[in-house]
Amino acid sequence: MSPDNQTILIGDKFGDVYGLPLHPPASDSVPAKVEPEEQPNPAARPFMKPSATDLTVHTGRNRKALEAQMKQPKAVKEPEQMAFAHDLLLGHVSMLTDIACVSVSVNTATKTHDRTYILTADRDEHIRVSRGPPQAHIIDSYCFGHTSFVSSLCLLPRTENTILVSGGGDDFLLIWDWRQSTIIGRIDLRAALARYEEDLPVRLRKSKKVQVQAANDEAMLLQDSREAMGKAEQSTNPEGLADEQADEVTEEKIAVAGLWAEQVGQEVSTEQQTSVFCALEGVPALFEFVLPTVKPTKIDASGIQLHILQLGGNPLAVVIDSDRLYVTTDNIHEPGTTKEKRKSAVATRLQCIFIASPTEPQRLNDLEHLLNGYDGMQLTDDSKELKAIGDLVYNVENLRKRGGEEG
Numbered sequence: 001m002s003p004d005n006q007t008i009l010i011g012d013k014f015g016d017v018y019g020l021p022l023h024p025p026a027s028d029s030v031p032a033k034v035e036p037e038e039q040p041n042p043a044a045r046p047f048m049k050p051s052a053t054d055l056t057v058h059t060g061r062n063r064k065a066l067e068a069q070m071k072q073p074k075a076v077k078e079p080e081q082m083a084f085a086h087d088l089l090l091g092h093v094s095m096l097t098d099i100a101c102v103s104v105s106v107n108t109a110t111k112t113h114d115r116t117y118i119l120t121a122d123r124d125e126h127i128r129v130s131r132g133p134p135q136a137h138i139i140d141s142y143c144f145g146h147t148s149f150v151s152s153l154c155l156l157p158r159t160e161n162t163i164l165v166s167g168g169g170d171d172f173l174l175i176w177d178w179r180q181s182t183i184i185g186r187i188d189l190r191a192a193l194a195r196y197e198e199d200l201p202v203r204l205r206k207s208k209k210v211q212v213q214a215a216n217d218e219a220m221l222l223q224d225s226r227e228a229m230g231k232a233e234q235s236t237n238p239e240g241l242a243d244e245q246a247d248e249v250t251e252e253k254i255a256v257a258g259l260w261a262e263q264v265g266q267e268v269s270t271e272q273q274t275s276v277f278c279a280l281e282g283v284p285a286l287f288e289f290v291l292p293t294v295k296p297t298k299i300d301a302s303g304i305q306l307h308i309l310q311l312g313g314n315p316l317a318v319v320i321d322s323d324r325l326y327v328t329t330d331n332i333h334e335p336g337t338t339k340e341k342r343k344s345a346v347a348t349r350l351q352c353i354f355i356a357s358p359t360e361p362q363r364l365n366d367l368e369h370l371l372n373g374y375d376g377m378q379l380t381d382d383s384k385e386l387k388a389i390g391d392l393v394y395n396v397e398n399l400r401k402r403g404g405e406e407g
Contacts, residue, residue: 002132003103003116011099015092017120019133024085089136094124097168097399098153101132102161104179119164119178121150123399127166129178141181145174149399154259156274156291165276167256169400173278175291175299185291185299189254192287193280196308255281255397262320262355275355277325279315281396284335286315286327286353312348314338316393325353330393332386338394341386 001008001022008020100119105112116132117140127143127150130136148169156163164176167189175185258279278287290305313329314336320326331347334340 002101003114007133009089009099009101009118011096011120013095015094015096015122017089017091017096017099017118017136019087019089021085087133089133090118090120090130092120092122092126092128094122094126095399097121097123097149097151100153100155100164102155103132104161119153119155121153121166121168123149123401125150125168127153127164127176127178129181141178143176143178143181145176145183146170149401151396151399152256152259154261154276156261156276158274165259165261167259167278169253169255169397171254173256173259173276173289177297184297185304186301187276187289187304188301189256189278189280189287192278192289192306192308193252193254193283195306196283196285196287199308253397253400255400257281257315257396258318260318260320260325277309277318277320279318281394282314282336282338284311284314284329285309286311286318286325309353311335311351313342320355323355325351325355327351327353332389338390338397339386 002019006022008022009017010020011017098121101116102119103114103116106115118130118132118136120128120130122128125144125146125148127146129140129142131138131140143164143166146166146168150166150168152167154165155161156165162177162179163184164178165173165187166176167173171188171190173187173189174183175187176182177184256278260277262275262277274291276289276291278289280287286309288307288309290307291299292303309325311327311329312335313331314333316328316330318325318327328350329348331349332342334342
């Protein structure tokens with residue numbers, strides 16, 4: 001939403017950002033769709049522009065054929081118009097992944113006034129700062145620091161909207177003073193994930209030995225396949241290939257699925273702490289990072305506290321309401337995985353967590369009882385159905401660029 005709560009900002013995967021009025025006018029200003037006129041010769045087959053030209057045709061017969069083609073009606077596909085009021089505000093050259101709109105106080109030579117900014121993140125590791133409407137075409141600055149895609153942006157409360165936390169496909173979160181395009185802090189997600197795995201029961205911890213054995217088996221199968229196909233580039237060192245595969249397996253990729261922030265406590269002070277909650281794709285927990293002050297100029301990593309909130313399933317979305325978190329969780333897939341079907345028939349869909357005391361037992365409210373008791377979806381053993389659901393809810397890691405792709 002825009003700061004005045006009158007406009008909905010929507011970004012699409014093509015990189016465009018649109019402004020839609022929350023209360024649309026009585027008649028949207030979109031022209032009615034005009035049906036195309038009949039072709040002069042309905043029997044003639046529409047075609048696109050031919051690749052041949054007068055300079056590439058060397059016989060009389062081919063020239064006559066080219067002239068006949070040029071006289072035929074051309075097939076032009078008109079772009080479909082959106083049948084509601086909207087304004088195109090800005091565009092990226094890459095897939096847009098997240099958007100935030102803020103209003104900040106700006107001091108000029110003559111006066112102090114509020115100015116709106118649109119912050120956008122994309123797959124090409126960029127965070128772009130643009131002016132708000134009607135100057136959304138003006139790019140104010142960029143925040144560079146990520147080495148992989150950026151999937152989530154989160155503005156910290158009580159910081160005059162100037163402190164931003166971002167995350168994506170890197171092993172870290174970055175804390176920005178986005179007005180200055182400077183990094184003022186860094187949160188190590190790899191260390192947080194290692195801490196989470198250490199807290200798990202032994203039976204749930206990932207066995208490195210099992211991973212290495214699986215990597216060795218996969219490497220040997222690959223080697224056998226290469227030999228069977230007679231490829232010249234086949235490896236002569238399957239053990240070394242196995243070690244390489246094992247390193248890839250044990251070094252688990254991190255993908256930030258969401259970031260949310262809320263202040264801790266009610267009274268305003270210069271030493272007010274702020275909590276940033278982070279969800280990693282396929283990890284059944286929320287990572288709470290407690291930052292030391294509201295508006296710091298530099299955040300030391302040693303001053304950031306880490307709390308891990310265990311969940312009954314992989315988190316899908318979070319809503320913060322006053323002193324509690326409402327977390328929707330995946331009840332289809334096994335916690336900790338994005339492909340395996342859940343073994344247990346009992347699974348929660350919604351969890352409520354008190355921010356001040358996340359480990360204390362809580363009484364479920366009526367909404368939680370309703371959602372957790374809902375039995376409307378019966379998943380079959382069809383692997384295609386399971387994959388379709390997985391592709392729908394786990395799509396952040398797919399933003400990661402593969403070999404050959406460039407930013």
